[in-house]
Amino acid sequence: xxxxxxxxxxxxxxxxxxxxxxxxxxxxxxxxxxxxxASPDATREEVDQLRHDLGFDRPIYVQxxxxxxxxxxxxxxxxxxxxxxxxxxxxxxxxxxLKLALTAFVLSVVISIPVGIISATKRNSIWDNLVxxxxxxGQSLPVFFLGVVLIFVFAGKLKWLPSYGQGDGSLVSTxxxxxxxxxxxxxxxxxxxxxxxxxxxxxxxxxxFVRTARSKGLTEAAVTYRHALxxxxxxxxxxxxxxxxxxxxxxxxxxxxxxxxGIGRMIILAIQQRDFPVVVGAxxxxxxxxxxxxxxxxxxxxxxxxxxxxx
Amino acid sequence: xxxxELAAQTLRSRLSRRGLLRRAxxxxxxxxxxxxxxxxxxxxxxxxxxxxxxEATEATxxSEATEATxxEATESTDEPEATEDTGGEAExxxxxxxxxxxxxxxxxxxxxxxxxxxLDPLLRNSTPEFNLNLHIYDMFLARNPETLELxxxxxxxxxxxxxxxxxxxxVEGATFHDGTPVDADAAVFTFERAxxxxxxxxxxxxxxxxxxxxxxxxxxxxxxVEIKTDKPAAIFPSLLTSFEICPPSYFSDESPENxxxxxxxxxxxxxxxxxxxxxxxxFTCEANPDYxxxxxxxxxxxxxxxxxxxxxxxxxxNEEAQIVTNIAPDVAPQIxxxxxxxxxxxxxxxxxxxGFRCDKPPFDDVRVRQAVNYAIDFESIKVALLNGNGERASxxxxxxxxxxxxxxxxxxxxxxxxxxAEAGVPEGxxxxxxxxxxRYIKDAEMAQAIAQNLEAVGxxxxxxVLEWSVYAGELLPSGEPDEIHFLGLGSPFTGEQExxxxxxxxxxxFTRWNNEEYNALYDQLTNSLDEAERQDLMNKxxxxxxxxxxxxxxxxxxxxxxxxxxxxxEGRADSIDATEARYIG
Numbered sequence: 001x002x003x004x005x006x007x008x009x010x011x012x013x014x015x016x017x018x019x020x021x022x023x024x025x026x027x028x029x030x031x032x033x034x035x036x037x038a039s040p041d042a043t044r045e046e047v048d049q050l051r052h053d054l055g056f057d058r059p060i061y062v063q064x065x066x067x068x069x070x071x072x073x074x075x076x077x078x079x080x081x082x083x084x085x086x087x088x089x090x091x092x093x094x095x096x097x098l099k100l101a102l103t104a105f106v107l108s109v110v111i112s113i114p115v116g117i118i119s120a121t122k123r124n125s126i127w128d129n130l131v132x133x134x135x136x137x138g139q140s141l142p143v144f145f146l147g148v149v150l151i152f153v154f155a156g157k158l159k160w161l162p163s164y165g166q167g168d169g170s171l172v173s174t175x176x177x178x179x180x181x182x183x184x185x186x187x188x189x190x191x192x193x194x195x196x197x198x199x200x201x202x203x204x205x206x207x208x209f210v211r212t213a214r215s216k217g218l219t220e221a222a223v224t225y226r227h228a229l230x231x232x233x234x235x236x237x238x239x240x241x242x243x244x245x246x247x248x249x250x251x252x253x254x255x256x257x258x259x260x261x262g263i264g265r266m267i268i269l270a271i272q273q274r275d276f277p278v279v280v281g282a283x284x285x286x287x288x289x290x291x292x293x294x295x296x297x298x299x300x301x302x303x304x305x306x307x308x309x310x311x
Numbered sequence: 312x313x314x315x316e317l318a319a320q321t322l323r324s325r326l327s328r329r330g331l332l333r334r335a336x337x338x339x340x341x342x343x344x345x346x347x348x349x350x351x352x353x354x355x356x357x358x359x360x361x362x363x364x365x366e367a368t369e370a371t372x373x374s375e376a377t378e379a380t381x382x383e384a385t386e387s388t389d390e391p392e393a394t395e396d397t398g399g400e401a402e403x404x405x406x407x408x409x410x411x412x413x414x415x416x417x418x419x420x421x422x423x424x425x426x427x428x429x430l431d432p433l434l435r436n437s438t439p440e441f442n443l444n445l446h447i448y449d450m451f452l453a454r455n456p457e458t459l460e461l462x463x464x465x466x467x468x469x470x471x472x473x474x475x476x477x478x479x480x481x482v483e484g485a486t487f488h489d490g491t492p493v494d495a496d497a498a499v500f501t502f503e504r505a506x507x508x509x510x511x512x513x514x515x516x517x518x519x520x521x522x523x524x525x526x527x528x529x530x531x532x533x534x535x536v537e538i539k540t541d542k543p544a545a546i547f548p549s550l551l552t553s554f555e556i557c558p559p560s561y562f563s564d565e566s567p568e569n570x571x572x573x574x575x576x577x578x579x580x581x582x583x584x585x586x587x588x589x590x591x592x593x594f595t596c597e598a599n600p601d602y603x604x605x606x607x608x609x610x611x612x613x614x615x616x617x618x619x620x621x622x623x624x625x626x627x628x629n630e631e632a633q634i635v636t637n638i639a640p641d642v643a644p645q646i647x648x649x650x651x652x653x654x655x656x657x658x659x660x661x662x663x664x665x666g667f668r669c670d671k672p673p674f675d676d677v678r679v680r681q682a683v684n685y686a687i688d689f690e691s692i693k694v695a696l697l698n699g700n701g702e703r704a705s706x707x708x709x710x711x712x713x714x715x716x717x718x719x720x721x722x723x724x725x726x727x728x729x730x731x732a733e734a735g736v737p738e739g740x741x742x743x744x745x746x747x748x749x750r751y752i753k754d755a756e757m758a759q760a761i762a763q764n765l766e767a768v769g770x771x772x773x774x775x776v777l778e779w780s781v782y783a784g785e786l787l788p789s790g791e792p793d794e795i796h797f798l799g800l801g802s803p804f805t806g807e808q809e810x811x812x813x814x815x816x817x818x819x820x821f822t823r824w825n826n827e828e829y830n831a832l833y834d835q836l837t838n839s840l841d842e843a844e845r846q847d848l849m850n851k852x853x854x855x856x857x858x859x860x861x862x863x864x865x866x867x868x869x870x871x872x873x874x875x876x877x878x879x880x881e882g883r884a885d886s887i888d889a890t891e892a893r894y895i896g
Contacts, residue, residue: 035788035818037436042518043816053514081428082590083513083574092590148621156625163625164617165592259617261591269425269591272780 008298012291019287020071023280024064033080033274054080067280076281081273086281090263096166097262100255101247103178104186108247109240112190116197121224123202131194138191147184147257154180164259181258185251189243196239201232234301241297245290415598417894418611419633419878421887422623426591426616429574432555433510438801441553442887443614446596448555448579449493449604451479452548456883456891459710459804461548465493465556465580465603469548471840477538477547478531485603487558487580493603495530500559502528502538511570519554523547543840549805552885555579582607582890591616605890612889627652627873634880634887638871640698640752646873656700657882659870660709661801662809663751665744665761665863668794670823673736680860682730683795684720686768687863692760696753697869704864706853707813710884712806714850717857719864727768739769746774746797747782752868758797761865792821799868804885806849807836813861824861 034051042050051057055066070077076086119128155163161180167173204210205228213223252264259265263282270278427440435444453464468480485493506520519525523544529537538547561578577585582604583596594614598607615632617623624642626632628649638646643654665683667674674680689703705719731737744765746758755776762772775793777786786792800819802809811817814833815825829852836848856862872882880892 038818042818044818045816046518046521047818050514078513079428081434083429083431083434083510084571089590148619151619151622151625155622155629159629162631163629164619164622164631165615257619257622259591259615259619259622261589265591265618273428274784 005295005299008295012295015291016284016287017068020068020280020284021064023283024067025060027271027274027276027279028060028063033276037080067277071281071284076284077277079270079275079278081270081275082278086277089266089278090282090285093261093263093266096260097248097251097255097264099166099174100178100181100185100251100260100262101244103182104189104247104251105240105244107182107186108190108193108243111186112193113197113236116194117201117224117229119194119198120201120205121220128198132198135191135194138187139195141187143184143188143253144257146187147181147254150180150184151257166260181254181260184257185247185254189247193236193239193243197232197236200235201228204228204232207231237300238297241293241300242290245286245293248289249286415600415607415610417609418613419609419889419892420613420615420626420631421634421636421889422615422617422626422632423636423887424616424618424623427588427594430577430588431510431570431574432557433505433515434574438886439614439616443594444555444577444579445581445886446583446612446889447577447581447585448557449485449581451498451551451554451556454552454804454885456881456885459884461552464552466551469551471543472537474543474840475526475540477540477544479536479538479551481534481536482603483534485580486601487560488578488584488599489558489560491558491560493556493558493580494533495536497556497559498536499528499530500563501555501557502536504557504562505554511565511567519550522550543838545837545840545842545845546805546807549803553803583612586611607890608893609889624873627875630875630877633875633878634889634892635873636870636887638873640696640700640869640871643698643871651876652873653876655872655874655880655882656869657872657884658701658867659801659884660804661751661799661868662704662707662709663754663757663797663799663865663868664704664707665865666792666796666798666820666822667861667863668792668796668821668823669825669861671794673734673740674794676734677859678730678734679736680863681720682727682734682768683765683770684860684863685723685727685730686764686770687720687761687865688722688724688764689719689865690722692757693866695760696756700869700871701866704866705857707802707856707862707864708806708809708849708853709802709804709867711804712809712846712849714853716850717853720857724764724768731769737769739771741771741773742795743773743775743793744795744797745782745786745793746776747779748776750779750782751799754797754799757865761797787819787821790821796821806845810836810849810852810856813856820861822861824859826855826859826861829855829859 034047034054034056037054038047038050048057055063067077074087076090078085079089082089115131119131122128151163154161162177163180165177167177201224205224207228210223210228213227214220218227249264251260251262252268254260255262255265256268263286267279267282267286269275270282421442423439423442425437425439427435427443428437429435430440430444430447432444432448435441449465451464451466452469453462454460455462463482465482465485466479467482470478472478479498481493481495481498487493487497491497502520502525505515506525507515509515523538523546524541526539526541529539531537540547556579558578558580562573575588580603582599582602584599586595586597588594592615596612598610600606617626620637620639620642623632623635624638624646627635627646628651630651638654643656646652646654667680667683669675669680687703693699693701703719705717706714708714708717728737731739744758744762746755748755751757758774758776762774765772772795786796787798798819800809800812802812810833813820813822813824813829815823815830832848832852832855836845836852839845839848857864870882870884872887874880874882876895878892878894883891
């Protein structure tokens with residue numbers, strides 16, 4: 001077990017390293033920020049000078065090495081645009097993103113499991129068809145479109161909820177501001193999870209041990225909830241783990257549509273402004289979280305399913 | 312003029328305005344911030360964010376805006392009678408606006424497309440940042456909101472003592488928010504800070520000092536400063552409209568911690584005091600009861616960044632916001648019809664144009680460039696895409712220096728064909744045209760329409776529309792856009808700077824145009840301080856640029872703002888100034 005954890009940790013470090021190299025390389029292919037930063041009437045020489053001062057005329061591996069050697073010491077550099085340490089900016093934004101992602105995650109879990117179970121146990125019923133149809137729709141709707149429609153209906157027409165921002169910090173205001181974005185963010189993963197719960201449970205319900213349980217005369221509810229469900233949830237938990245990571249990183253569009261001051265919106269802005277340190281730093285941090293969640297999920301496996309052995 | 316416009320104007324000129332601000336420029340590089348998001352999400356409607364008026368430069372990009380404007384007329388605090396000089400705004404007559412005993416009340420929320428990156432005056436490079444700064448800081452000079460001419464602000468008078476020396480007089484009785492006086496020493500400190508190559512250990516982006524060839528600043532007495540330059544710098548006063556006077560007490564410590572504090576918690580001598588800033592959420596400031604100039608009537612001003620156009624529109628209609636920037640022209644009618652909101656539109660400082668690669672045949676022939684100009688049917692574009700707003704540009708110079716008899720190219724496809732024939736390409740030719748999407752109002756659509764115009768006179772256009780961040784991030788820095796490229800540059804209202812956009816050394820001029828006559832006259836312009844002579848030179852240069860056309864200027868982009876019907880307020884070309892807003896009734 002310890003060896004397994006150590007091996008997985010080493011692997012994780014490798015993954016994070018890979019991600020940061022990838023982001024760095026791709027980003028630097030898109031040109032440097034000097035021309036965007038220079039004043040509008042700068043001459044070519046002034047732009048070149050600024051590029052030099054910022055160090056963007058150096059070979060990319062030199063720039064990466066400098067970034068990496070600082071990053072391992074917890075220093076992601078300073079934002080080109082904001083003049084603030086990148087780590088501080090990330091820390092400031094994390095709570096908002098966590099709040100949104102957690103809410104969406106809870107929504108997704110709390111709704112998808114019962115919905116999936118009911119669909120599986122009442123297979124091919126009207127309920128099943130309806131719910132799975134909706135789930136398909138939920139998976140196909142672009143997040144952007146859904147967000148705008150919700151704003152238009154619930155903020156614009158009905159005026160029940162605010163259209164943007166995260167409110168003044170009070171509980172009531174926070175909840176109100178969270179409703180639309182968290183629904184928007186949760187929809188895709190909720191739909192996917194519900195379908196997964198359904199198919200996973202259906203699969204397990206067809207296995208021998210379930211037939212055995214039934215033949216012992218257990219009630220259908222006991223068979224489903226006590227025996228089948230536990231087994232059916234193993235793949236679901238894997239997905240939930242990843243899903244949470246996706247929600248964290250994937251809040252990008254939702255945060256933009258709803259002007260939610262989180263990390264996704266920060267990354268998008270930074271990309272557009274070619275604020276390289278912020279992009280690389282924030283993506284690396286998200287990658288670390290993602291990899292870490294994966295590790296936890298793998299370890300949880302063993303807790304849920306004793307057959308799993310780490311070697 | 313329609314009656315309601317008349318009424319609005321009358322109202323405005325009665326109200327006195329504070330003077331300040333700004334704006335500027337921008338080039339277009341700025342903004343995508345939103346733009347692309349939206350593009351991703353929504354189309355380009357938002358692009359406008361960048362547009363000028365309000366946001367002329369959006370954050371992203373780069374450029375800074377510089378200029379200021381505003382208008383306060385009031386010169387001094389102590390005398391009730393302010394001396395107005397320029398045109399306008401009489402503060403003394405203002406009943407409502409007037410200062411003295413009216414206590415500021417109420418609050419307004421202003422939504423822009425993006426948030427500021429930094430509020431350090433030297434790191435600022437976008438219009439949304441400028442809009443925040445001008446509430447907290449005083450710019451040295453202001454612009455009249457309508458004519459865009461210079462007006463006094465914290466500098467009450469400015470004159471050139473000789474070719475290389477400017478003398479500024481500061482207002483009496485002004486203090487920074489920490490109580491230290493606004494005096495000549497503060498002005499000297501501010502200029503010297505701007506003249507350094509770095510802010511802390513980072514390269515400086517703003518370039519006021521470079522632009523004027525700054526040599527030194529000296530305090531002559533408590534209220535008088537002299538600035539020496541190494542060349543005649545006629546645009547200096549104009550540049551002062553977007554230059555914040557800073558308190559040495561707060562700014563002199565260049566430690567990283569203090570610089571970070573300056574960037575996030577600004578402190579100046581402006582009409583509002585900084586209260587709180589939470590990035591990408593809100594920026595709050597409160598009326599400064601001790602303001603030296605006309606005191607604000609709105610107590611609390613909150614800026615919020617909302618990138619998504621539909622969310623901005625809904626916020627305005629739900630009364631969650633009173634002023635909203637970057638309304639797309641096709642959404643404007645919807646707002647006009649609502650019960651509680653209206654549209655305020657203003658021609659901003661950004662000129663939208665097609666640039667030609669004059670180093671590549673057949674665009675090395677002026678007749679071909681003119682043919683393209685004649686082939687563009689802007690009237691149809693205006694009706695189809697711009698909700699009827701805007702005019703074909705007749706010059707690349709913004710007010711107040713617009714040449715009086717500038718004439719735009721007329722739509723004349725027959726003439727275009729004739730010119731092509733004369734140039735030896737009667738059957739037309741195939742050419743690539745680059746255009747951004749999501750940066751300027753209806754940019755991709757406009758490019759599409761122009762491509763059709765050009766096909767109608769025989770050209771075969773390969774239209775290459777790129778999402779803005781790619782356009783600005785890759786195509787432009789490559790320095791090698793295609794033969795025709797669609798671009799917008801935000802201009803600072805000095806004339807000289809607008810004309811610089813086609814100068815061979817300008818970093819965003821990709822035309823490779825090199826016209827001896829232009830070069831010679833431009834040299835003269837930069838070396839002249841005589842206003843009449845300068846205007847004459849600008850008129851001549853503008854005529855050369857229009858005639859030899861390295862560009863096909865399209866229009867000076869119109870900015871659309873949404874405003875609550877509860878407030879009196881009109882968009883202006885150079886900034887958003889909440890001190891100009893009043894609740895009705």
